[in-house]
Amino acid sequence: MKEVKGAVNFREMDKEIKKFWEDNKIYQKVKKLNEHYPEYYFVDGPPYCSGAIHLGTAWNKTIKDTVLRFKRMQNYNVLDKAGWDMHGLPIEVKVENEFNIKSKKDIETKIGTTEFIEKCKEFALRNKEVMENQFKNLGIWLDWENAYLPIKNDYIESGWWSLKKAHEKNLLSKDLRVGYWCPRCETSLAEHEVRGEYKEVLDPSVYVKFKLMDKEENENEKEKDTYLVIWTTTPWTLMANLLVSVHPDFDYAYVEVVLERDGEEVRETWIIAEALVEEVMKKAGKNNNIKSYNITKTVKGKDLEGTKYIHPLLEENERQKEFAEIENAHTVVLGKHVSLDGGTGLVHTAPGFGEEDFEVGKKYNVPIYSPIDDEGRYIEGKWKGTFVKDADEDVIETLKNKNLLVSAGKIKHTYPHCWRCKTPLLFRATEQWFLNISKIKDDIIEHAKTVDWVPNWVETRYINGVKFVGDWNISRQRYWGIPLPIWVCEECGKYEVIGSAEELKEKMVNDIPLDDLHKPTVDKVILKCSCGGKMKRVPDVLDVWYDSGLAPYASINAKELKKADFIVEGNDQVTKWFYSQHALSAIVFNDIPYKKCMMHGFALDENGNKMSKSLGNVVNPDDVVEEYGADLLRYYLLSANKAWEDIRFSYKELGEIKSLFNTLWNSYTFAVNYMVLDNFVPNDEYMNYLKDEDKWIISKINSLTKEIIEDLEIPHLHSYTWKLKEFILNDLSRWYIKLIRSRTWMEKDDPDKLSAYQTLYYVLMKLITILSPVAPHISEKIYQNMKTEDMPESIFMNKITVDEEYIDKTLEGDIEVVREIVDAILRGRDKVKHTLRYPISKIILPKSIENVVEKYGYIIKEQGNIKEIDVEEFKGNMTVKPNYRELGKVFKSEVPNVVKIINSMNPNELSEKLKEEGKIEIDGYEIKPEYVEFKIEIPENIVGMEFSKGNVYMDIELTDDIIKEGLMREVIRRIQSMRKDMDLDIEEKIKVKMDGIEFNEDTLKSIEKEVRGMFVDEIKPDYEQEWEIKTPNKEVYKVKISIQKLL
C-alpha cells in the first residue's frame, strides 16, 4: 500500500489502468483462468462500421461489458467475440463519395468493381479500428482479436450454407414485388434504409373522376354520368392505374352534382365515401362551378365491388386499352387498408407502383404493371421518356381538359427519400429473392415464448412485430455484400443454390481462383446445368441484415445451434437483429438462437430529443470520457434509468456521479493513508477484535453483495448501481467512517484501531469487487494499491462471493435503530441550538429497546456527545395507531369495526391491559399487541424527538462542566482549522499560545493531544488569529490563538 496524495484524476487513471491491462495481458489471463469452467455464450450485436461510436453504442457496450465482467467473476468461461457489421450500402456510399462517383454505372465503368470492393473493404476495416479504440477507451473487454467479420470467406460461406438450407426446405423463392427504388442511384432500397428518411415535401393533391362504364340496367338518365372520385398525390401513377379500392364496410354516397360548364348546366353523380362528401365538395367547388349537390343514396363498399370504370388516361396509354379487356381490371375492388383519414374513401390502385396496391393487384389477378425504367422514365405511352415526376403537371392538365379533374392543389406530407442523394423514392415492382418467412411464422412465435426477455414485455412487442412481417426480401442489386450463391441456367431457367466454396469449386466448369468470395470474383464462375446449359450467378448481394442474422452460428463457425446465453441491444433491434437472427435460425435449425434477451433504450439529449448532427445536440462519448473518465460515464449510463427506458443525457447528473466517486475515493484515501501512516498490514487475526459497528458494516457489505449478484443476474443494472450508491454514501461514508474516526487516532497497535483498519480493508476490497463490473478502472486502481502479495494480479481474477457467516440481520436492524436515535438527537440539538460540541448530560430512551441501548449505547454516546443514557418506561399521553397490515390479515372485512373499537379506547388503558394480559377481547374481537402501535406524545416543556421505536428525551441543562467541555472543543476546532490554513501535515507538531480563556491542566493536556501541540507562554507565532466563541448560555469569549511550527 502506498499513500495516496493529490487530487484524483479519473481520466489519467483510465489510461494508466488500460496500459496495465495491456502490458500484462490481463484480459487474456482472465480468459485462461476461466477456460475450464462452464461456458457462457454471449453474441455481440455487431455495430455498423460507419465511422465513430455514439453515446448509444457506448451505452450498449457498457451494459455488455458490465454483465460479462460479472459473469467472468462468477467463474464462467465467457465466449465474448466482438462483432462488426461491414457490408452494405452505407459504406458503398461513403466510398462513392470518396471517388466522387455519381451513379451506379460509374462504379463499373470508372473504377471497376474489383477496385470498388477493395475500397469498401479498406474503408470498413479502417472504421473498425477507430471504433474499436473508442470502445477500448471505455474499458470494454471483448475478444477483439478474434472478432467476427462478415467480410471473411468463412462467414460468407456460412451465409451460403444457410441459404442453401433455406432452399432445401423450400423457403427460398424468386418473386415480383414492389419496393423502394431510387431513380437516381438506380437501385432498390430496403425498408430499413428508408427509415428516418421520410421528409416533408409539397406534392400535388389531385381529386380525379373515373367514369363508370354505362351499365345496361342503368337506363336511368340520372345515373348515366356516374363517376368514382379518387384522390392521389402522385398523378403520374394514374398511367398505371388498374383498380379502385374501397372499404367493404364503409358507406359510399351517390352525390348528385349540378354544375355549370361552358355556360351549360350539367348533372353528374359522384361516388364518394359518405363521411368525406362535404370535405371533397368543398375542394371541388374551387375548380368547378357547382350549383348544388345532394346525396341521392348510399351503399356499402362491398356493393360496389366489380363495378367497371373507364380508365381516365386510356387515350394517353394504348396499353390500358389492352388491360381493359382483362376481367378484373378497371373495376372497384375491396381492401381493408382504405381509410377515411383523407381523400375520398376510394383509393386509386396501381399494382406496379405501391406495396398495398401490389397485394390488391395480385389478389384480383391483374397485371403488375410498372412501365418505367431504372432511371424512373416512362417506357411507353404519351409521356414515354419523361421522368415520371416531371409528368405530373401534364397529367393534371390532360385530366382537366377531359373534364375528369375534380380538384388540383398541393399538399404537405412526408414522403420517403433516398438517404444518399435526397431524391424522392419511387415504388416499383421488380423481381427479388425472398425467404418465405410467412410459412414458418407460427414456429417463430412459439420459439419466442421460450426466451427470457428483459424486461418481460419485450416478448409481447416482439411477437406482435413478428405477426406483421412479410417475406424477407434478401436480394440487393449492389456490390458490397455477401454474394447470392444462386446460379441460374441461361437455357432452362433452373437455378441452383451453392452451400460452400468447396461445393462451388467442385461444380464450376471454368477455373476461377476463389481467394475472395466477394464480387466480382464469384460472378465469373460458370456452372453447368443438367439440361446442358450454362449457369450464371444472380448478380445480386444479400441484404446486410442477413449478415448479422448469421452471427449466432457464423461468428463461431458452427453448423449446429449454440444458443446464446445472453444478448442485449437497443429497442430498435427488437424487429431487426433480434428478429433477423431468429428468422435465420428458425429456417436452418427451427429454433431461436438465444436464451436471454435484453432490450435497452435510446440515448437522447437533455430535452428528450434524438441526438442529431443537424440539431447540434450530439454528445460524443469521447468528450465525456476525456472530461469525466470512462467509469463515471459507464456508471452514469447504467444508473440514469432503467435500462429499457430512454436516457436523457445530462451533464448535471453526470456531476452527481462525480460526487459519488469522489466520496468513494475520499473513503479509500482516508483508509489507505491512515493505514500507511501506521504501517498496517491486513491480517485475519484482527477480525477477532471486531467491534459491533465493524461487524455491522461487514454484514452490510455481504448482504449487499448478495443482492447485487441477484441484480446482475437478471440483469437489473439500475438497482445494482443504486444500491452501490446507497452503500457508499450512507453506510460507508456518512456512517461507518464517522463512527470509527476516533479509533484512527488511537495508538498504533491498539486492537480497536487494528480491527477498524481490518474492517475497512475487508469492506473496501469487497466493495471494489462488486463495483468493478461497472467501474473497472477505479476498482482496479484501488485494488492494485491495496492488494497483498498473495492476491491475484488483477481484481478481475477474483470471484464475487458472499461470506454468509458474516451476515447478521439482527445486528443490521439494531444499528439501524441506533442510527435513527443519533439522527433524532442531532435533530433535537438543532432545534434548541445546543450544538454537538457541548455534551448532553443525559438522554432517556424507551425500555422497549433496552438491549439495543445496552449493546450499542456507546455509539449513541459518542455520536450524540451524550454523557449518560437512561432507559425508562415512558409515561405520558399516548396515542394509538392500528397496524393495518396485521389487522387485515386477521380481520379482513371486519377491519373498520376493529379500528373503531381501538380508536374508541383510552390508549393508556389499552396499552396497560395489553401489557398485563397479552390480549384483550372486545365485542368478540381479540386484540393482540401486534395489531397496534403506541406512541407517547412529547410534552412541550421537554426536549424530545421521535424515532421509529419511540422517543428520545434530552436533558439539555447547561452545567459548568458541559460548558467547559464544549469550550474545549471550540478551541480544538479552531486550532485545527488554523493548522489547516498553515498547510501542516497531520503529524507535524506545533507550539500554541492562548489568550482570553482558561482551562485546567487536564483539559489542556487533552487539547494538546488532539491538536498535536504544546502550550507555551512565550511564542514566536507563525500564525495568529482572534476568535469570538459564543456558548449556548450566551457567554462570549474573545480568544487569541497563536501557533508556531516546530521544526
Next chain:
RNA sequence: AGGGCAGUGGCUCAGCCUGGUUAGAGUGCUCGGCUGAUAACCGAGUGGUCCGGGGUUCGAAUCCCCGCUGCCCUACCA
C-alpha cells in the same frame, strides 16, 4: 390504425410484479450546523389531486376497466 412503454414535489427518478404505518431518494430553494476524508459533509424547512374517471377490496400510487397526454415500434401517408 395496431402494439408496447411511461405519466409520482420545480427538475431527474425509486416504489407498482407480491395492495397495508405519515408515498420515498437525489437535486433545487430557504435556514441552521459540522470541520485534519474538506472544491467535502450533516440537519431542518419548503414542495405531492401518485395523469383523469370508474371498478375490485376493510384498505389502491400498487390490481382490473375506460379515457387523456407523451415517447417508441409496426403499418400508412393512396
